[in-house]
Structure formats: C-alpha cells, structure tokens
Amino acid sequence: MNAAKFALIAFFVGLLVLAFAHWLKIDYFFFAGYTILQFTVLATAWNILGGYCGYVNFGSAAFFALGAYSSVFMHKVYPLPVPALMLVGAVVSGIVGFGMGYLTLRLRGAFFAIATLALAVVLQTLVVNWDFVGGSRGAYIIRPETIDIGSLQVNYIEYLFVLMLVLAAIVLTTARTIERSQLGFGFATIRDDEMAAEASGVPTLRLKLIATTLSGAFMGMAGAPFPYYIGYLQPSSAFGLEYAVNSIAMPMIGGTTTWIGPLIGSLLLGTAQQYTTAYISLGTGVNVLIVGVILIVFVIIAPNGLVGLVQEWLRKRRKS
Amino acid sequence: MSALLHVDNISKRFGGFVALDGIELEVQAGERLGLIGPNGSGKSTLVNCICGTLQNETGNVTFDGHKLDGLAAHQRTHRGLARSFQLPRPFHSMSLADNLRIPLLYTVRAREGMLHAHSDLGARCHELLDMVGLAAKAQQMPRDLTQVEMRKLELARAMAAEPKLLIADEAMAGLSHSEIEDILALLVRLNERGITVILIEHIMSAVMSFSQRLAVLVSGRKVADGKPEDVVRDPEVVRAYLGQ
Numbered sequence: 001m002n003a004a005k006f007a008l009i010a011f012f013v014g015l016l017v018l019a020f021a022h023w024l025k026i027d028y029f030f031f032a033g034y035t036i037l038q039f040t041v042l043a044t045a046w047n048i049l050g051g052y053c054g055y056v057n058f059g060s061a062a063f064f065a066l067g068a069y070s071s072v073f074m075h076k077v078y079p080l081p082v083p084a085l086m087l088v089g090a091v092v093s094g095i096v097g098f099g100m101g102y103l104t105l106r107l108r109g110a111f112f113a114i115a116t117l118a119l120a121v122v123l124q125t126l127v128v129n130w131d132f133v134g135g136s137r138g139a140y141i142i143r144p145e146t147i148d149i150g151s152l153q154v155n156y157i158e159y160l161f162v163l164m165l166v167l168a169a170i171v172l173t174t175a176r177t178i179e180r181s182q183l184g185f186g187f188a189t190i191r192d193d194e195m196a197a198e199a200s201g202v203p204t205l206r207l208k209l210i211a212t213t214l215s216g217a218f219m220g221m222a223g224a225p226f227p228y229y230i231g232y233l234q235p236s237s238a239f240g241l242e243y244a245v246n247s248i249a250m251p252m253i254g255g256t257t258t259w260i261g262p263l264i265g266s267l268l269l270g271t272a273q274q275y276t277t278a279y280i281s282l283g284t285g286v287n288v289l290i291v292g293v294i295l296i297v298f299v300i301i302a303p304n305g306l307v308g309l310v311q312e313w314l315r316k317r318r319k320s
Numbered sequence: 321m322s323a324l325l326h327v328d329n330i331s332k333r334f335g336g337f338v339a340l341d342g343i344e345l346e347v348q349a350g351e352r353l354g355l356i357g358p359n360g361s362g363k364s365t366l367v368n369c370i371c372g373t374l375q376n377e378t379g380n381v382t383f384d385g386h387k388l389d390g391l392a393a394h395q396r397t398h399r400g401l402a403r404s405f406q407l408p409r410p411f412h413s414m415s416l417a418d419n420l421r422i423p424l425l426y427t428v429r430a431r432e433g434m435l436h437a438h439s440d441l442g443a444r445c446h447e448l449l450d451m452v453g454l455a456a457k458a459q460q461m462p463r464d465l466t467q468v469e470m471r472k473l474e475l476a477r478a479m480a481a482e483p484k485l486l487i488a489d490e491a492m493a494g495l496s497h498s499e500i501e502d503i504l505a506l507l508v509r510l511n512e513r514g515i516t517v518i519l520i521e522h523i524m525s526a527v528m529s530f531s532q533r534l535a536v537l538v539s540g541r542k543v544a545d546g547k548p549e550d551v552v553r554d555p556e557v558v559r560a561y562l563g564q
Contacts, residue, residue: 182425189411189422195373196409198393199402201427201481205392257413 003177010169018162030161032278034229036270037164038222042243043250043262044171045218049211050248051256052184054191059100059116060247062123063093063216065238067223069127072139072233076132082163082225089224090217096123097216098209105208108194124239138234141227160225171218175259187211219247242288246270249295255307264306269294322385324349324516325485329379330369332362332540339365340376341540347485347518352511354531354548355520358560361537363520364406367487371403372396384484397427402483406490406520408470410462416473417445417458423481431482445480452476452506468499475506485516492523500526528552536560 001009021029042060049055067089074080074088096119104115128136146153178184186207189197194204227233246269254265273287280286302309327345331338340362347353357363368374370381372393381388388396402423411419424441449455452472457464465473471491478486488507492500504526511517521527527534527548534551536544538560544551551557 185414185418185422185425188413192411192413193409195393196405196411196477197422198373199371199397199405200423200477201394201397201430202422203392203394203426 003173006176007169007173010173014165014169017165021158021161027155027157028278030155030157032274034157034161034164035274036267037161037168038226039246039250039270040168040263040266041164041171041222042219042247043254043266044168044175044259045215045222046247047251047256047259047262048175048178048187048218049215051251051261052178052187052191053208053211055105055208055211056113056248057116057215058113058244058248059120060219061239061241061243062116062120063097063219064223064226064243065127065235066093066096066123067220068226068233068238069133069223070220071224071227072133072141075141075227082160082228086163086167086221086224089220091220093220093223094213094217097219098213100216101209101212105205105212120239120244124235127239128235134233136235138232138237139227140232143228143231157229160229163225164222167221171221172259172263174214174218175262179259183207183210242291245288245291245295249291251305253294253298253305255305257304258307261305261307323347323382324351324384325370325518326382327366327370327379328382330366330376330381331378332365332369332374332376338540340369342379343537343540343542345535345542345545347516349484349516350511350514351516352508352530352532353516353518354527354534355518355537356522356524356527356534357537360539361560362540363537364489365540366537367403367489367518367520370396370487371401394426397423397481397483398431400482400484401487402478402481402485403487404471404474404478404489404491406493408462408474410465410470410473410477412462415459415461416449416454416465417442419462419473419477420445420448420480423477427481448476448480451479451509468495468502471495471503472506475503479510479515483515485518486510487518487520489520490522491519492521492526504530524552 021033042064046057046060049057070089070092071085074085080088100116100119104112107115127133133139144156147156147159178187186202189200189202190204190207197204223238226238230237250265250269251262252265253269254263255261269291272290276286276290298305323346325347327343330340330343332340343366355363365374369376372388372391372395383396383399383401386399388399411422421441424444446455446458449458452475454469454472454476462470462473475488475491492503495503500523507517507519507530519527519530531548533546534548535542536551536557538556543556543560544554
C-alpha cells in the first residue's frame with residue numbers, strides 16, 4: 001500500500017470518527033477526542049526521533065508549549081486562523097528542534113535525554129519571564145462559540161477537533177511513509193549502531209537533524225491550537241509533566257518500531273485518562289500516576305510494547 | 321604510478337598516551353597488505369583515522385588522489401573506502417538482506433546517482449549473501465548467526481558498498497582453522513576482482529599466506545614495512561613480539 005492510499009484510508013477513518021461523533025450528539029466527545037488526538041500526534045512525533053532513531057526526548061512539552069505560545073504571540077500581534085497558526089507553530093518548533101539537534105546530537109543515550117530536559121527548563125523559564133505572552137500569570141484567549149465555514153456554523157470545539165483529526169492523519173501518514181522509505185532504513189541504522197551506519201555510508205548527523213526537526217515541528221503543530229481549546233494558557237499547563245510523560249509512555253506502551261504503536265498507545269492511554277478525569281475524582285495528579293504505573297508494568301513484561309507482544313506471538317506461532 | 325592510499329605523517333593521542341606517532345604508509349591499487357602489531361600498538365586507531373571514525377591530530381590521508389581531511393566517515397565510504405569491524409556490528413533489528421541494503425541505498429545509489437529498482441536491490445543483496453555463503457539465511461536476523469557467519473556478514477556489508485579498498489580489521493579472531501581458511505579464500509577472491517585489501521590480523525599463518533607486503537606497528541610507530549618473509553626476520557619485529 002503506498003502513501004497516497006494510506007492517506008486516503010486515514011482520511012476516510014477520520015470521516016467515520018466524525019460521523020460517529022455526530023451520531024452520538026455528545027459535545028463532550030469532541031472535547032475529550034481533541035485531547036486524545038493531540039496525544040496521538042505528540043506520541044507519533046516523539047516516536048520519529050525516539051522510536052525510529054533511538055534518541056529519547058524528554059522535552060516534548062517544550063515543543064508543544066512553543067507551538068501554543070507562538071499562537072498566543074500571533075494572537076496579540078496579528079491574529080490568524082488556527083490552521084495558519086499550526087503552520088507557524090510547526091516552523092517555530094521545527095527551527096528549535098533543528099537547533100537542539102545541532103547542539104546536542106553529538107551526545108548519546110542518557111546525556112541526550114538530559115539535554116532535552118534542560119531545553120524544556122530553559123524555555124519554560126524564558127516564557128515565565130516574558131510579559132508579552134502573559135508571563136507567569138498566563139494568557140487569556142477568548143474562544144468564539146462557533147465559527148462560520150462557508151454557510152455552515154460549526155461549534156468551535158468541533159472545529160478544533162476536526163483540525164486535530166486532520167493533523168493526526170497527516171502525522172501518521174508521514175510516520176508510516178518514513179518507516180518504509182530509505183529514510184526509515186537510515187533511522188533504524190542510527191538506532192542499531194551509529195558507527196556501523198557511518199561505515200555503510202549513512203550520513204547520520206544529517207538524518208538525526210531531519211528527525212529532530214520533523215519531530216519538533218509536529219509537536220509544535222499539536223500545541224498551536226491549544227490556547228484556543230483551553231482558553232487560558234499558563235506556563236505550568238503548557239509545559240506540563242503530562243505532555244513529556246505521555247509522549248514517551250504512549251509509544252513505549254504501544255510499541256516504538258512501527259507507526260501503529262504510538263497510535264494504539266495514545267488511544268488506549270488517552271481514553272483511560274479521559275475516563276478517569278470524567279468519572280473518578282482522585283485529584284489532579286492521578287492521570288500521570290496511572291501512566292507511570294502502566295509504563296512500569298510494560299517496561300518489565302513487554303519492553304517492545306503491545307505491537308512487540310503481538311509480533312512475538314505471531315513469530316512463535318509460525319515456528320510451531 | 322601514485323598509490324591508492326597514502327597515509328602521511330599521521331599522529332593521534334588520547335590524553336597523554338600517544339597512540340599513533342607519525343605513521344607513513346602507502347598502498348598500491350590491487351595490493352594485499354598485511355598490517356600486524358602487538359595488542360595496543362595502534363592498528364585499530366590507524367584504521368579509525370583512515371576511515372574517519374577518529375580525527376588524526378597531524379598529517380593527512382590521501383585516497384584515490386583526493387585528500388580526505390575533514391570528511392566524515394560516511395563521505396569516505398562514498399569515496400570507496402570500506403571496513404569491517406573487529407567486533408561485528410550488524411544492524412540487529414534488520415534481516416541479513418536488509419543489513420546489506422543499507423550500503424546499497426546509501427553508498428552505491430548516492431555514488432552512482434541512479435535509482436535501482438527494488439527488485440534490483442533485492443537481487444544484489446542476494447548475490448552478496450551468496451558470495452559469502454549466507455544466501456539461505458537472507459531473511460534471518462543477525463542474532464541467529466554463528467560467530468563465523470557474523471564475520472562473513474560484516475565482510476559482505478563492507479563489500480556491498482562496492483569499495484576500492486577494503487580494510488578487514490581482525491576478521492578472523494577467535495575462529496577455527498577451517499573457518500579461517502574460509503575467510504581467507506573469500507578475501508583472496510575479492511582481491512582477484514580488483515579490490516585492494518588491508519588485512520589486520522594476529523594469526524600469523526593467515527597473514528603470511530595472504531599478504532604480498534607486511535607492515536608492522538609497535539607502540540604507535542611503524543617499525544617495518546616490506547616483503548613478509550623479510551619483515552618477520554627483522555630484529556626489531558622479533559623483539560616486539562618475543563621480547564629480548
């Protein structure tokens with residue numbers, strides 16, 4: 001199946017989800033669905049660098065927040081429609097991703113991970129001290145009730161949901177295309193053995209820069225509509241622990257070597273989190289706690305995620 | 321005639337330790353050169369400097385008429401330098417066929433600037449695996465291989481890049497007698513196809529039967545270079561290996 005066909009299917013599945021949501025007639029579905037899809041995008045974007053290349057990024061929240069804060073900035077300077085803001089977020093986060101990659105990709109393993117964490121701290125400190133985008137007080141963005149698209153009047157949350165749905169389809173198609181391309185093979189050699197990759201002619205630094213840029217840009221796109229969704233953006237929510245943790249946990253629980261792993265992980269964990277938020281009131285930290293526990297369980301019993309479990313089962317069945 | 325590889329006055333230190341001290345080495349096109357030396361004499365460091373894995377502090381490497389200074393390892397591979405690693409370093413998440421696909425995609429294709437059809441690539445992978453006798457295991461993973469098969473995969477991957485010069489870094493260490501014969505025969509076959517080979521090895525019988533010329537490193541300096549039978553009688557070489 002080629003990329004165009006896959007994109008078509010992804011688009012069609014998206015339409016089905018939308019039709020289903022309409023049939024349900026529950027506004028909360030769009031509200032919850034937006035968050036889950038946002039995590040699908042974050043998890044898939046993280047996986048391009050973390051899963052395909054093996055470079056663990058602890059700074060996902062920073063890229064997400066950069067997208068969100070570039071929207072706040074644009075809102076004050078020159079208001080644009082949300083799809084355009086997503087492109088702005090992509091450019092800003094993509095550039096920062098490239099810069100981070102250039103500065104840190106000579107580091108490996110834990111050292112790289114620590115550097116990304118440091119980036120998040122530095123950026124958060126910058127934002128907290130930058131009054132124009134609200135500083136530590138945060139910034140209000142009044143979300144319109146509805147938006148007119150042609151002659152159609154659409155609920156604004158539904159509009160954001162559709163945008164995130166389209167973005168998720170784009171990001172998943174990109175990830176899958178990479179996986180089966182020369183680029184994907186190159187990424188896998190970086191994960192396996194960089195020295196051997198260089199000896200085989202793979203330009204590892206260039207490939208890693210492509211990965212950090214792409215991964216950062218997609219995270220920025222996921223963050224750009226966030227201020228409109230939440231209405232009030234403050235540094236501690238944009239740079240929240242749950243973004244960094246979920247972006248890592250979801251691909252790891254689903255499986256990091258294929259595009260479907262982050263999708264499964266984000267749907268499962270995202271839904272579980274929405275459920276607990278809605279039905280069990282145990283305090284604010286409970287979501288991250290649940291993710292932490294599940295992640296520990298998976299790291300011990302299924303280090304290759306759900307996809308890895310299934311693959312192993314298939315391999316055993318074929319052998320016997 | 322100018323040499324295919326010219327190593328000119330290369331030095332490399334690690335902190336206070338001088339690993340290479342002004343090494344001079346020339347290799348002619350089509351030659352079979354043996355490079356020997358006791359453990360820690362700088363053989364692998366020399367290979368790493370030639371291939372761009374390490375940067376030498378002084379001197380330069382000229383390959384096929386071009387200076388390699390400042391080129392990354394992958395660029396040197398594109399120019400026609402290939403190496404196998406002392407400890408095999410396969411891409412462990414890929415099948416054997418895919419292991420060979422990497423240099424085909426990233427080196428051969430980049431060099432020739434043309435697009436191979438996918439079936440073409442597959443056929444080439446198979447051909448290379450056949451050359452080292454691993455064709456039947458094309459779809460298996462590296463972890464399923466024995467030591468000698470792993471060495472063969474390592475050589476096949478180096479060969480997939482269609483190099484002018486192959487540096488085999490201890491491709492035979494730890495192998496049995498018949499396995500050594502196997503690898504030696506393979507290297508001779510490659511040389512007969514016109515590929516220049518530098519063999520780094522401890523097993524003297526293998527080095528002596530393979531090499532047309534022998535160079536000896538001791539403590540980061542080249543102490544001898546010449547016909548194998550003369551070199552092994554050189555007093556300095558004997559002293560380095562046997563002590564006084």
